[in-house]
Each structure stands twice: as C-alpha cells, then as structure tokens.
Amino acid sequence: MRITRRRFLGGAAAAAVGAGGIYELVDRLGSAPARPVVEPAGMPPEQHLIDLSTVHSEGVEVVVPPLHSEIVTATLDVHDLRAAQRDLEDVLRTLDARHPLTAAGLGVTVAWGMPYFERLVPAQAKAHLPYDRRANRPALLPTRRFPSDPSETLLERNDVAVLMRSDRREHIDAARTAIFDLPFFTVTSIRRGFAGGGFDGGRSLPKKMAMAAGVPGADLIPDGAELFLGFTSTQKAGLGPGKIANHETLGYVDLRSGYFHGGTHMHLSHIAEDLEAWYLNFDFDERLLTAFRPGMTGVHQGRQTIPQGPAQFSSESQLERQFHQTGRFGHSASIQATSRLLQDTTGADGTLYPKGTAIPQRADFNTLDNPFAFSSDPKRDGMSKEASAGVHFVVFNPSGDDFERNRLAMDGVLPGGKKLAVPPRNRAQGFNSVLTTTHRQNFLVPPRRNRSFPLVEL
Amino acid sequence: MRAALVACLVALALGGIAQGAAGARKASCPGAWAKGWQVLANKVQAPVYCPTWMPNPLDAKIGGDYQDAYGIGKDRSYLVSFLEHGDLGSGDVHVNFRGFPGRTVIPRCPAPVGHGTVPCFSDPGGHVRANRIRATVYRVNQGEDQWHILLAWRYKGTLYTVSQHVINPYDSATKVLQNMERVLKGLVLVKPAT
Numbered sequence: 033m034r035i036t037r038r039r040f041l042g043g044a045a046a047a048a049v050g051a052g053g054i055y056e057l058v059d060r061l062g063s064a065p066a067r068p069v070v071e072p073a074g075m076p077p078e079q080h081l082i083d084l085s086t087v088h089s090e091g092v093e094v095v096v097p098p099l100h101s102e103i104v105t106a107t108l109d110v111h112d113l114r115a116a117q118r119d120l121e122d123v124l125r126t127l128d129a130r131h132p133l134t135a136a137g138l139g140v141t142v143a144w145g146m147p148y149f150e151r152l153v154p155a156q157a158k159a160h161l162p163y164d165r166r167a168n169r170p171a172l173l174p175t176r177r178f179p180s181d182p183s184e185t186l187l188e189r190n191d192v193a194v195l196m197r198s199d200r201r202e203h204i205d206a207a208r209t210a211i212f213d214l215p216f217f218t219v220t221s222i223r224r225g226f227a228g229g230g231f232d233g234g235r236s237l238p239k240k241m242a243m244a245a246g247v248p249g250a251d252l253i254p255d256g257a258e259l260f261l262g263f264t265s266t267q268k269a270g271l272g273p274g275k276i277a278n279h280e281t282l283g284y285v286d287l288r289s290g291y292f293h294g295g296t297h298m299h300l301s302h303i304a305e306d307l308e309a310w311y312l313n314f315d316f317d318e319r320l321l322t323a324f325r326p327g328m329t330g331v332h333q334g335r336q337t338i339p340q341g342p343a344q345f346s347s348e349s350q351l352e353r354q355f356h357q358t359g360r361f362g363h364s365a366s367i368q369a370t371s372r373l374l375q376d377t378t379g380a381d382g383t384l385y386p387k388g389t390a391i392p393q394r395a396d397f398n399t400l401d402n403p404f405a406f407s408s409d410p411k412r413d414g415m416s417k418e419a420s421a422g423v424h425f426v427v428f429n430p431s432g433d434d435f436e437r438n439r440l441a442m443d444g445v446l447p448g449g450k451k452l453a454v455p456p457r458n459r460a461q462g463f464n465s466v467l468t469t470t471h472r473q474n475f476l477v478p479p480r481r482n483r484s485f486p487l488v489e490l
Numbered sequence: 491m492r493a494a495l496v497a498c499l500v501a502l503a504l505g506g507i508a509q510g511a512a513g514a515r516k517a518s519c520p521g522a523w524a525k526g527w528q529v530l531a532n533k534v535q536a537p538v539y540c541p542t543w544m545p546n547p548l549d550a551k552i553g554g555d556y557q558d559a560y561g562i563g564k565d566r567s568y569l570v571s572f573l574e575h576g577d578l579g580s581g582d583v584h585v586n587f588r589g590f591p592g593r594t595v596i597p598r599c600p601a602p603v604g605h606g607t608v609p610c611f612s613d614p615g616g617h618v619r620a621n622r623i624r625a626t627v628y629r630v631n632q633g634e635d636q637w638h639i640l641l642a643w644r645y646k647g648t649l650y651t652v653s654q655h656v657i658n659p660y661d662s663a664t665k666v667l668q669n670m671e672r673v674l675k676g677l678v679l680v681k682p683a684t
Contacts, residue, residue, distance in 0.1 A: 251664045252629065312637050312656060312663070313602075315613035315630035359604035460603040 054400050054419060055100075057244050058226045059201055062099055062237035075128055077294035077479045078278060080393065080428045082139035082197060083132075086268055089231045089337040094258075095266040097227040098135040098197040099237065101397040102204050103300065103424060105190040105473075106217040110485075113152060116216050117485035123210050124484060131203055139197040140207055142483045143298045143475035146172055148191040149487070156487035160291045161476070166284040167433035171297055172476045176436070179443040180456040180464040181472075186413070188473040190220055193300055195395065195426060221413065222406040223302065223424045225399035227266075230256030238398045242307070245400045245419035249307025256336060260305055260398050260421050261463070263323050263336055270340030270364075272393040274383060277428040281379040282391070284430050291487070294479030296393075296428045299435045302403045304422045304468040313459075322462055325351075325365035326358040340364065342388025345372050348446055355452045361444060363462035370437040370447055392438060395426040403470045414470065432474050517542055519678045526552025531682040534566040536591035536648055542676035545583050545660060545669045548572045558584070559634065566591040569634060581658035585673070586634055588651040594644045599632035608632065611640055611651065618667070620675040627667065639666040641674060652677075 084095050110116045124140060131137035149157035149172070162171040175187040194211055196204045212219055230236035235255045242250035242260060258264045277296045279285040287293050314322060316333050324338055325346055331338065338344075346354070346365035355361045373389045402420035407413040429435040437447055444452035444461055454461045478486040519527050519540035527540040530552065541550045548556045550572060558573035571586040590597065598607035613630035618641060625641035631653060640653035652673055654666045 248661060249663075251662050308637075308656060312629060312639075315608075317612075318602075318630075 054241065054245050055201070055224050055226070055405070057241060058100060058237065061240040061244065062226070062228050075133055075480055077481065078275065078296070079141045079480050079483050080277070080296050080298070080395075080477050081133075081275075083134045085135070087231050089258075089264055090335060092264070092337045092339050093268040094231065094264055094337060095268050095271060096135070096231070097258075097266055097395075097397065098139070099199040099226060099228050100197070100201050100204055101225050101227070101395070101424070101426075102196045102208065103193055103221075103223040103426070104196075104208055104212060104219055105188070105193045105221045105223075105300075106212065106219050108148065108152065108191045108216055109218060110152065110216040113485055113488040116214070117488050119214055119216075120211070121484035123214065127207050127210060131198075135197065135199045137198065138200075138203040138207060139195075140211075141195040141197075141298070141477055143193045143195065143300075143477045144486060145188075145190050145192065145473055145475050146174060147189045149476075151191075152485075153487040153490075156490045160289045160487055160490070162279045162292045162295070162431070163286045163288060164284055164431040164433045165286045167431065169433055171279060171285050171292075171431040171433075173432035173436065173474055175472050175474045177472070178439050178469075179445065180461065180467075181469050185469050186471045188471055190473060192217075193298070193473070193475055195298075197395065218408065219406070220408045221404045223399065223401055223403075224405045225397040225401065225424050227258065227397045231258075241398070241400060242421060247307065247400065247419050247421045249309075249311055249421065252307065252311035254334065254336060258336070259423070260307055261310060261323065262319060263338065265394070265396070267337065267340040269342065270390055272390045272428075273385070275381050276379065276383075276385060276389065276391055277393045277430055278380075279430055281381060281383075282373075282377060282385075282430055283380065284434060291482060291490075292476065292478055295482075296477045297430065297432050297435060298475040298477050299425070299427050299429070299432075299439075299472070300475065301425045301472045302399075302401070302422060302470045303425055304403070304420055304470060306466045306468070307421050310466045321358075321360070321362055323363050325362035326354045326360055340390075342372070342386055345388035347374075351446075352450075352452070355444075360454070360460035361452055361462060363442065366441045366444065366452075366462055367438050370434075370441045391429065391434065393428040395428070396423050397426075398422070399424050428477065435474070517676065517678050519680055520550075523549065523551045523554075524680070526554075527680045528683065530562075530568060530570065531680045533562055534568050534589065534591050535682050536566065536589065537645070537679050537681045538568070538589055539587065539650055539652075539677040540680045541587070541652075541673050542678055543672055544572065544585060545654065545673075547574050548583055548585060550585075550587075559586075565593070567593070567597075571634060581661070582655060583660065584638075584655035584657075586638065586640075586651070586653045588635075588649075588653075590649040592647060594647060594649050596642070596649070602632075610635070611642055618671050618674065620671055621677055623674055623677065625674060627670075629663065639663050639670060641670050645679075 164171045228237035239253045254262045275281050346368045348369040351369050377385045399422050400419040402416040407415045457464045459465045531538045544550050556572040559571040562568045567590045574583040597610045599610040601608045610632045611628040615627045615629050623643050625643040628640045631640045635653045638653035642651045656666050660666050
C-alpha cells in the first residue's frame with residue numbers, strides 16, 4: 033500500500049542530467065530514422081508544417097517524429113523593431129537555405145506570445161490579429177489554467193517561442209545559436225526532448241533515455257514505446273492533416289486583413305508524468321481504456337499502436353454513454369468529442385476533410401527536463417537538477433478557443449458546458465491522475481512570410 | 491507486453507502460475523522467527539512460508555519491532571506485513587506475505603473506479619523460479635499490495651504471495667524484484683502442528 037511517496041533519483045547518470053548532458057545520449061542511444069532524400073523545395077506558407085515520413089506499426093500508419101526537438105522562449109529588448117525584423121528574417125532565411133524542411137534537415141517555427149503583441153505592436157494587433165468568430169473571442173487568448181491543473185501551474189508571459197525540430201542535434205544547436213545570438217533576445221528557457229518509437233523492434237529512445245537517467249518507473253516502460261506512457265501517439269490518422277490547423281481552413285476564424293492567412297495557434301506546456309503511478313497502479317487493460325476509451329475489447333496485451341482513424345471516432349453522446357456505464361472516460365475519447373470534425377467539411381483550401389478527421393496537429397515530445405533544460409529564473413520555474421519524466425506538449429489549433437475546447441474536454445467539460453462529474457485529477461478522468469502541468473502559454477504562429485516580428489512593418 | 495522486468499529474470503518458463511514445490515532445502519525458519527510462523531500455520535491450518543532473508547532493515551519476526559499488519563480472515567486467508575517507516579527521509583521498506591488456504595484463484599478487489607471488482611493482482615510480467623517454486627510476477631496490485639511488485643504461486647491448493655513496495659530506498663521495480671527473488675529463494679515451508 034502506498035504510504036508515502038518520496039521522489040528519489042537513482043541511476044548513475046543522474047549527475048550528468050543537471051547539465052543537460054543527458055540529451056547527448058540521444059545520438060548515442062538512438063539512430064536517426066531512415067528518411068527519403070528530399071530535395072530542398074519551395075517552403076510552404078505555413079511555418080508549423082514539416083515533412084515527416086511514415087512507417088507501419090502493428091498495422092497502423094504512424095508518423096515518425098523528429099528525433100530531437102527543442103523550444104527556446106525569450107523576451108525582447110528592442111529599440112529598432114524594423115531592424116530587428118530584418119535581422120531575424122535574415123537568420124531564418126539562411127537556415128531555410130541551409131536545411132531542407134524535413135526531419136533530416138530542420139524545421140523552425142517562430143511563435144509570438146500575447147506580451148509581444150500588447151507591448152510592441154498594440155495598435156496593429158488590434159487591427160489585424162485574427163478573431164475566432166465561432167467563439168466570438170480573439171484567436172489568441174490569455175493563457176489560463178484548466179480544472180485539472182494545480183494552482184501552481186505557471187502561466188507564462190514570454191514574447192516569443194521558437195520550436196526547432198530535427199533528427200540532427202547539430203542542426204538545432206546551430207539554429208539556436210544563430211537565432212538567439214541576436215542581441216534583442218533574452219532567453220528565458222530552453223526545453224529539450226526526444227521522441228522515437230522502436231518501430232523497427234528493440235528498445236525505443238524514450239525507454240533508453242529514461243533508463244539512462246534513472247527516472248522512477250523507467251524500468252516499467254514497454255521496450256518499444258514511442259513515448260514514456262507506452263502507447264504510440266503519432267498515428268497518421270490521429271493527427272490533423274495538411275492545412276487543417278490553419279486559422280482559415282475550417283472557417284472558425286475571421287482573418288480580418290488576411291495578414292495571418294496560413295498562420296495558426298500554438299499552445300505550449302510542460303507536463304510532468306508519474307511513470308510509477310501509471311505502470312504500478314494501472315494494468316494494461318486500464319491503461320488502454322484510460323488512454324483511449326472504456327469498453328475497448330479484443331486488444332491483445334501489450335499492443336502499443338492503436339488505430340485512431342475516423343472509424344475510431346467517439347462522439348459526445350458515445351462519450352457520455354460510456355461514462356454513465358463505466359464511471360470513467362478515456363483520454364482520446366474525451367478529446368475526440370471536440371477535436372474531430374463532426375461532419376464532412378470542405379476547407380478553405382478546397383480539401384474535403386471527412387467526418388471524424390482530427391483537427392489539432394501535435395508536435396509534443398518526451399523530456400527529462402525538470403522542468404526545463406535552462407531557465408533564466410530557476411526559482412520561479414522550480415528548476416531541479418534531477419531528471420524527471422515529462423512531456424513538452426506542443427499543439428497547433430486553428431484558434432486558442434479550439435485548443436481550450438479540447439483541453440476542457442480532457443477534463444470532462446464538454447462543449448456547451450456540460451460536465452462529466454469526475455473530480456479533477458481523479459483516476460476516472462483519463463490521464464489526469466498521473467499528469468501535472470507545470471507551465472502553460474498560448475502563442476500565435478504567423479505564416480512564414482510574416483514570421484519575423486509580425487506587424488511591425490505596418 | 492514486452493515486459494521490462496522479464497529481461498532481468500534468470501528463469502523463464504512456459505505457462506501461468508504453476509504448482510510450486512516447497513522446502514526441499516534443509517534450511518529452517520530462523521529461530522527467533524519460527525514460533526510466530528508456526529502459530530500462524532496452526533491458526534490457518536495450512537502450510538505457511540517463513541522467510542529466511544528480508545530486505546534491510548526488516549526482520550520477519552511476527553510480533554517483533556517491524557511487524558505491521560497481522561490478520562486472518564474467516565476463510566483462513568492471512569496477511570502478515572513488515573514495515574520500516576523512515577520518517578527522516580530514509581524511505582519505507584514494506585513487505586507483505588499472504589496465503590489463501592484452499593483457494594488458488596486470484597482474489598477480487600474493489601475496482602478503483604466504478605462499482606465492480608478487479609483482480610487483486612494483475613499485469614503479469616513474467617515468471618521467476620527459485621527454491622522449487624515457480625512464481626508469476628504481478629506489477630499492478632490492489633489494497634495492501636498497491637504500488638508493490640508481487641510474486642504469486644500455488645502449492646497444494648493454496649495461493650501464496652509475497653510483495654514489496656516500490657519506494658526509496660528500493661526505488662525501482664527492478665530492485666524490488668531482486669529482493670523478492672531473494673526472499674523466494676529462502677522461503678521455508680512451515681506445516682501446521684497436528
């Protein structure tokens with residue numbers, strides 16, 4: 033019986049973790065996935081899209097995520113905004129020219145927080161920021177806590193966040209140096225991580241990394257797991273396709289002047305994962321119904337990749353019915369009630385998106401940061417040198433409200449305000465009992481053409 | 491599940507919980523502990539397993555400094571647990587011994603969510619064999635065995651278990667399983683006095 037729970041870091045690698053050295057192991061423990069050779073081509077208008085290959089895992093098509101991901105947040109001290117815009121764009125264009133927009137190359141996504149728009153371009157923001165007509169609210173919302181968030185969850189106010197993704201760590205290192213050597217940035221945090229299933233057999237990178245760091249519960253992670261929690265999460269059919277997360281695609285957002293056409297909303301959070309609680313208190317069947325939905329049958333013990341296509345879509349009424357029958361709801365099922373298209377929809381780009389298609393485009397990755405690899409304010413951020421299992425959660429939605437709908441549904445709050453009566457962080461409430469969100473912030477991701485200091489030229 | 495724990499097990503074999511044969515070794519229940527285990531065997535009218543090794547700092551003296559729970563049900567099932575509770579941060583060492591005389595099925599426990607029941611021991615993660623006992627490793631357990639790694643085996647129509655809490659100082663399932671293997675190797679069968 034659980035009497036007390038004291039966090040204790042074992043493992044000889046622990047000492048190395050504090051210096052961020054653990055991530056050097058990614059290159060030793062994981063091998064870069066074989067990627068098709070892609071010639072550099074014209075960059076898409078969207079910053080948030082990156083070419084990723086797919087493989088089949090247990091009969092399901094799965095997107096192979098980049099091995100390394102890193103997010104750097106910063107505040108700004110700028111005197112000449114136009115010059116800063118030119119300087120940043122020059123650096124970004126140099127990176128674009130140097131690396132193809134693939135996992136083997138480099139993906140860079142520059143996202144801007146509300147403090148930037150409020151402080152540096154308030155008048156332009158008032159005129160040009162997209163507006164969510166479905167929610168009757170701005171597309172960029174103030175960052176908020178959700179019912180299952182602890183009161184300690186920090187709501188951040190960074191001016192900018194840069195997401196860098198690559199199979200090659202040196203590409204990310206070079207990009208970080210090039211961008212953040214610009215004199216107007218003050219880096220507030222560096223957040224690093226990794227992903228990569230053992231899709232070709234053998235131990236996955238998250239398992240190897242967790243074992244090397246000695247985080248509690250590492251030895252319980254299934255060998256081939258793409259992520260610490262043991263299930264594959266990059267099923268192609270479970271991720272928003274193409275331009276679906278663009279502001280304009282589904283018609284939720286009024287683009288006003290059109291300045292942000294091709295842009296999107298990004299939510300960034302850090303979530304600590306209690307792996308021991310997950311693996312020592314939930315058996316496989318319970319992990320399955322917690323991660324997906326109650327009532328799943330016929331899934332063989334140990335399966336990691338579960339189909340997540342339109343056919344597996346759970347409607348709000350199905351979610352409620354399952355809840356009333358079982359007293360619990362699954363993570364995927366609860367979110368699907370808001371994250372999937374309820375009907376066939378033709379997007380603004382002319383693409384037909386069938387009913388059940390996923391809208392959010394996730395770019396989350398596991399981490400051993402606790403909670404970050406670097407913080408400019410270690411006390412505020414609760415920095416620890418001990419490695420800790422977690423996820424840097426990155427997701428692109430058409431608007432902040434669209435993200436909020438999904439996140440509220442994860443807590444059992446359905447569109448229209450109906451609530452599935454489960455106390456926050458209760459075991460019946462999907463993953464929530466083993467997850468703790470430490471930091472959150474909303475951002476806007478402008479289209480590539482306006483990615484550098486958006487609106488300052490107006 | 492590609493069980494992580496399986497990798498560190500020395501002995502693997504086929505099938506589920508198998509019949510265990512007990513006590514072929516000449517070892518005996520340590521003198522200071524023997525009386526309590528003999529009394530237990532007499533009360534439940536079935537053989538019980540006395541350990542000859544316990545994780546530091548515990549001993550297995552029933553009625554001793556480390557004894558925590560001691561209970562016998564109307565169905566003769568028993569639970570004997572030993573606990574060192576480290577108030578000053580040294581951690582907890584908590585080991586449970588159970589027996590279900592006359593029963594070999596895994597008991598049911600209240601479900602953590604909803605109204606039903608679930609197996610008290612689940613998520614089997616391989617087998618370990620020692621001391622002529624072949625035990626199944628269970629990683630998700632309920633009640634007093636929650637957050638424990640548990641070994642279960644059957645002997646002459648009775649289900650037996652031993653488990654230990656995964657917590658500092660034995661802070662990984664792998665370390666706890668190593669302890670449980672060592673406990674298993676040293677078990678001595680104590681038969682009820684006629």
